[in-house]
Amino acid sequence: MSTTVTRSRANVDPQIWPGIAYVPSGPRTRIAAALAEKIFTAAVNRLPLRVVYDDGTVLGGARRRTLEDNTPEMRIHRQGDFFARLGDNGLIGLGESFMAQDWTASDLTSVMEVFAAQAAHLVPVPLQKLRGLYLPKPPRKERNSTANTRSNISRHYDLSNELFALFLDNTMSYSSALFDASGPRLLDVRWQDFAEAQQRKIDRLLDQASVGAGTRVLEIGTGWGELAIRAARRGAHVVSVTLSSEQKQLAEERIAEAGFSGQVRVELKDYRAVEGEYDAIVSVEMIEAVGHEYWGVYFQTIDRLLAPGGRVAIQAITMPHERMMATRRSYTWIHKYIFPGGFIPSVRAIEDITDRSTSLRVRERLSMGDHYAQTLRLWEERFLANSPEVEDLGFDEVFQRMWLFYLCYSRAGFQAGYLDVQQLIFDRRPS
Incomplete structure (x- = not known):
């Protein structure tokens, strides 16, 4: 049987x-x-x-x-x-x-x-x-231990820089934008609004983390370098860590082209191996790749690296706590095909872990799930419009249906309210 x-x-x-x-x-x-x-x-x-x-x-x-x-x-x-x-x-x-x-x-x-x-x-x-x-059940080889994480990240982010460029805006930002609109007006945002909305998202995080001239910034999760560039433009000195060799290469090219190679260092390194002291720590939609078994380590690492008086700005996809608890040991289509080893936290889980295991506290948060739904809509439209170019890169029809399902599946979660995305700002509790 x-x-x-x-x-x-x-x-x-x-x-x-x-x-x-x-x-x-x-x-x-x-x-x-x-x-x-x-x-x-x-x-x-x-x-x-x-x-x-x-x-x-x-x-x-x-x-x-x-x-x-x-x-x-x-x-x-x-x-x-x-x-x-x-x-x-x-x-x-x-x-x-x-x-x-x-x-x-x-x-x-x-x-x-x-x-x-x-x-x-x-x-x-x-x-x-x-x-x-x-x-x-989730395969043990996909747990985000230091031995496995590089492989998990590579399976998604090392697919092809050219593929991502076909549906991302020219900032190469792969996370929710923050549009200058709300409510029904969000449904009218256009591709022309996109790059500015991505920069608005980044600038808000940098503002909340008090990033300015001379600030020592750690970025956990480089992406393709836009946040590091905008922090350097403010006069900050940035160390950015990633486990994607493809992202590192293109990020360094973009940073050099912007003229900030002297202020930004991109390292191929696990966040757990970072040393030093930083006035601001910023991480955009990276916690989802950590895995729930390692959330405590993630925040303890941030706590260890944060200088006295420093601030932390994190953008995180979140889900309701009850659903998180019910599904935390599930193996899903997203795990199998898109983000191996990942898991989406709840705001309550983040607050509980930081309160229990660190000296950090959440000082402020902004919910922007509706903005992610529109971000995904624009990505989907661009991806479909560039289908011939995607095929020319060697991605077959099955891959294209997979990627479309991923974009629509994700957008549906935000439109239904099953998913949200938050900007969370932390500082240290008074001793």
């Missing part, structure tokens, strides 16, 4: 995409697929979502389409394969079946937003308690 037999899917390279080229099968899979179909059908029938099978069957809370109907629609083309993947691997199977084109959607983000808004209720509570018995 436990043996899984697989069969090939045509037009997908099984050496590159084994999880897509082969569909789970066998007695165990048939049982799991039948259960997955029952759970999926029950969930869809109470959601504002229409599911259409190629045989004409329609499921969902809004089955009839009218001209004014904006109900998101999911089309399932290979029903058996879809439920085999879903039953075998849960939400990993949902993403893999999209990559395999077992299902499609004209508005992928809207479909995923429906699922994200009901994430805690899609599976019956009794079965949620059993998830650890049948869903895959």
Whole structure:
């Protein structure tokens, strides 16, 4: 009953995409697929979502389409394969079946937003308690120990600088922008607004960390160098650490081109190995790559390196604490295909860890999840517009569907409120 037999899917390279080229099968899979179909059908029938099978069957809370109907629609083309993947691997199977084109959607983000808004209720509570018995667990080789972290980071950030340049703005910022808009006005932000919004995000972090002439700055997570450049432009001296050799190379080129090689040093180094004393420590969307087992070490390292009177500015993707606790030992599609070893914290977890393990305290925070949704929208539009160039770089159709799913999956989380992004400012508690 436990043996899984697989069969090939045509037009997908099984050496590159084994999880897509082969569909789970066998007695165990048939049982799991039948259960997955029952759970999926029950969930869809109470959601504002229409599911259409190629045989004409329609499921969902809004089955009839009218001209004014904006109900998101999911089309399932290979029903058996879809439920085999879903039953075998849960939400990993949902993403893999999209990559395999077992299902499609004209508005992928809207479909995923429906699922994200009901994430805690899609599976019956009794079965949620059993998830650890049948869903895959995070591989030990992906834990963010000092031995593994370089490999985890490389799998994402060393894909290709040219790939990232095809959908990022000219600041090469790979994190949420901060637009000069709020509420419904955010829906109207355009590509022309993007670079300025990324610089606004960076400048706010530098302002809150009191970065100015002569400030000794540590940046944990270099990206492609924009924050280091803007800090140096203020007269600061910057040490920036990264584990991506591709990012280091391009960041150093951009820093040199801006004329700040004498003020900025980029090191290929784990944050835990940093030494020295810094007046300001800044880290943009790097804590998500730390892994929950190492959050204490991360903040203790920052505490050790921060000079008396110094300040810390961190931008972090966050999720509700209850969902964080429920999923902290899960292995997800994002882990398998996008960010191995990563995990998103809650604000409460950050506050608890810093209060318990460090002398740091959160002095101020800004929530900007709606801004991330629009950041991801602009990335998605740019990525799709540059699809021929992505293919020319050697990234096949499966990769492109994977990357689209990642962008839309993430955007849906922010639009549904399942995810948020925060700028958190720390200083030291009075002794």
